[in-house]
Amino acid sequence: MNLSNPVSELFWRRLALTPAVGVFVLLSLLPLANLIAMSVHEIRWQDGHSVWTFIGTSHYERLLDDGLLKKGFFNTIFFSVAGVTIQIILGFLLAWGVSRISRGRVLYRTIFILPILVPGILIGAIWKLMLNYDFGLVNGLIGLINVQPIDWLGTASLALPSVILVDIWHWTPFCFLLLLAGFESLPQELHEAALMDGVTAWTELRYVYIPLMMPVIVVTFLFRFITSLKVFDEIYLLTGGGPGSSTEVISYTIYRTFFTQDQMGYGSAMSVAVLFAIALLMVLGFSMSRYKGQGV
Amino acid sequence: MKIIRSNFDFEHFFLILVACFVLVPFIWIVAAGFKSQISLLQGEIFFTPNLDSFREVLFSKTTEFFSNACNSTVIAVISTFLIVFSATLGGYAMERMHCPRWLIHTLLGWSVVFHMIPPITLVAAWFPIYRELGLDNTYSGMVLAHMALHLPMALWLMANFIHDVPIELEEAARIDGCSTPYLIWKIIVPLIAPGLAATAILMFIFSWNEFTVALNMTAKQTSTVPVAIAKFAQGYEIKYGEMAATAALALIPALLFLLLGQRHIVKGLTTGALK
Numbered sequence: 308m309n310l311s312n313p314v315s316e317l318f319w320r321r322l323a324l325t326p327a328v329g330v331f332v333l334l335s336l337l338p339l340a341n342l343i344a345m346s347v348h349e350i351r352w353q354d355g356h357s358v359w360t361f362i363g364t365s366h367y368e369r370l371l372d373d374g375l376l377k378k379g380f381f382n383t384i385f386f387s388v389a390g391v392t393i394q395i396i397l398g399f400l401l402a403w404g405v406s407r408i409s410r411g412r413v414l415y416r417t418i419f420i421l422p423i424l425v426p427g428i429l430i431g432a433i434w435k436l437m438l439n440y441d442f443g444l445v446n447g448l449i450g451l452i453n454v455q456p457i458d459w460l461g462t463a464s465l466a467l468p469s470v471i472l473v474d475i476w477h478w479t480p481f482c483f484l485l486l487l488a489g490f491e492s493l494p495q496e497l498h499e500a501a502l503m504d505g506v507t508a509w510t511e512l513r514y515v516y517i518p519l520m521m522p523v524i525v526v527t528f529l530f531r532f533i534t535s536l537k538v539f540d541e542i543y544l545l546t547g548g549g550p551g552s553s554t555e556v557i558s559y560t561i562y563r564t565f566f567t568q569d570q571m572g573y574g575s576a577m578s579v580a581v582l583f584a585i586a587l588l589m590v591l592g593f594s595m596s597r598y599k600g601q602g603v
Numbered sequence: 604m605k606i607i608r609s610n611f612d613f614e615h616f617f618l619i620l621v622a623c624f625v626l627v628p629f630i631w632i633v634a635a636g637f638k639s640q641i642s643l644l645q646g647e648i649f650f651t652p653n654l655d656s657f658r659e660v661l662f663s664k665t666t667e668f669f670s671n672a673c674n675s676t677v678i679a680v681i682s683t684f685l686i687v688f689s690a691t692l693g694g695y696a697m698e699r700m701h702c703p704r705w706l707i708h709t710l711l712g713w714s715v716v717f718h719m720i721p722p723i724t725l726v727a728a729w730f731p732i733y734r735e736l737g738l739d740n741t742y743s744g745m746v747l748a749h750m751a752l753h754l755p756m757a758l759w760l761m762a763n764f765i766h767d768v769p770i771e772l773e774e775a776a777r778i779d780g781c782s783t784p785y786l787i788w789k790i791i792v793p794l795i796a797p798g799l800a801a802t803a804i805l806m807f808i809f810s811w812n813e814f815t816v817a818l819n820m821t822a823k824q825t826s827t828v829p830v831a832i833a834k835f836a837q838g839y840e841i842k843y844g845e846m847a848a849t850a851a852l853a854l855i856p857a858l859l860f861l862l863l864g865q866r867h868i869v870k871g872l873t874t875g876a877l878k
Contacts, residue, residue, distance in 0.1 A: 316783070320696050320702065323692040323693065323695060323700065323787075324692070324696045324697075326692060326693065327690065327710065327758055328693075330689065334729070334747060335717070337732075338725065338728035338729050341732060342724070342727060342728040401618070401621060404617050405618065407614055408614050408615065408618070411615075413865075415618050415622060416865075418625055418626060421625065421857065421861055422625060423872070424808055424860055424868070425857045426811070426812035426828070426832075426853065426857075427812065427814060428829040429829070429832060429850050429853050429854065431833075431836075432832050432847075432850045433628050433629070433850055434628065435836060436632060436635060436846065436847060437628055441644065476624075476625075484872055484873065485872075485877060488869075488873040523877065526877060537720075537721040539721065540814045540829070543814075543833065544833055558722075561723050561727060562815075565727045571730075571731065574727055575727060575728075578724035578727050581721060585720065585721075586716075589715075589716075
C-alpha cells in the first residue's frame, strides 16, 4: 500500500529542493557560463555598465606564453606538493602520538585544531609579524644563538619556503584531525596483538598502522592537496606574490589580472583555464585512487 | 604494560613540544597587542603591558572595528541560517524523497567540484553580474556569495547525517498520518540535531573567515573583519601594534567555538572530508 499521496509527494519534493537547486543554477551554473562568455570578449566599464567586444580565442592564445601565469602555476604545484606532503607526515606522527596516550587526548586535540578555525588572513597577519625582519619572534630566537637576522619574506629564495612553513603550521592540524579519526576507527585488538608479540613501536607503525591507514592517508592527501591549490589569503597578506614573482600563485595571478589590472576578459580566460586544469586533475586523482583500490 | 610506560614520556614530550609550537604564535600576537609601539619594535620579550593599541582599535575616532565586526556577524548569521535551512530540506529530498538519480548525482557532484574551485574564479564570475544588478557592496550580495560557496559542503554533510536516521521512524510517522513538512520538522530535525549543530558551526566559521569574496565585493560600509585586518598590512605605514590588537580580537570567535563546540567541529570536519 502506498501511504503517501504521489501528487503531494512530488510537490513537497520540488519545494524542498528549490533553495539548493536555485543556488546551484543562479549562483553557480549561470556565473560559470558568464565566465566562459567573458573569456572570449574584451570588456571595459562605461558609466557603470560593461561594454563587450568579441575577440574570439585570442585571450587563450595569450595564456600560452604568459610567463607570470606559468610561474604561478609551478609555484602553486610546488607549494601544494611540498606543503601537503610535510603536513601529512607531521599530522600522521601527531595522530599516532595522540592515539597512543591514554590521558589528555582532548586537551591536545583542542590545542592542535585551533589554527584550523582561525581566518587565513589572520594567520597571515600573525606570521607577517612573527617573521618581521626587525622585531619578529623568529629572528629574535635565532638571534639568541647568534645568527644574523634573516629577511624571511623579502628574500626571493626564502619567500616561498617561508610561506610553505606558514601553511604547514596552519594546516597540519587538519591532517592530524582526519588521521586521528582514522586511528580511532581501527580496532583496539591490533595494538594488543602487537603488544603480545612484543614488537617495537616503529615496527608496529611500519607494518600495522601505515598499511591499514593508507586509504585515510590517500583521502586526506587528495582533500588537502585540492584545497591547497586554492591558496590566496596568506599569500595576499604575507608577500603579495613577491619579491619579484617568487611567491606568485595561480589565485593571486587571477586576482591581479581581473581586479587590480581590470583585464576582465583575460582574467576570465585564466579562470576558465584553471577550472579546466582542476577538472583534469580531478579525473586523474579519481582514476588513480580507483587504481589503488583495485591493487590492494 | 611496561611497553606503554617506557614510551609514555617520549610521546608526551613530542606532543607538548608541538603544542608549544602551535600556541606560541598566538600568545606572541596577543602579547604584541599589549605592547607599546616602541617595545614591540625593539622586540622586547619582557614588557609592561599597556592598552594603547586596543584602545586605538576599539575606541578611537577613526576606528571601524565595531562596524566590521557587526558586518561579519550579520553576514555570517544570515548566511548560516539560510544555508542550514536549504541544506536540510535539500538533503532530505535527496536522501528520502525518491529524487531522479541524475539530480542527486548533479548536486553531489556540485558539492565535490565546488570544493576544488579556487574562490577567486567564482568571484570573477560573479563580479560583473553583481555590478549590473547592484549587488556589490551589499549584505545580500555577500550572503548570496557565501551561500553559493558553502551550501555544497553543507548539502553533503546534511545528506550524510539524514542518511543515518533509521527509516522505520519515518515510516511509523507516515502511518500515523504525518505530512511531509511536519515530518521533517518534528522527526528528522530533532534526530539530526547534533549534525545540524556541526554544520551550522562550520558554516558560521567559514563565513566569518572568508576573505576572497569580501575583499572584492565589499567597500567601506560592508567590509568584514578579515578585510579590516588586511587593510592594516596594506598602508604605507604599517601600524603593527593595532594590527596585532585587531588580530588578538579577531581570535576570540575561534576560541569561543573551540571551547564550546569542539565536538561538533570535529564531527563536521571529519564527516566532510572522510565520507
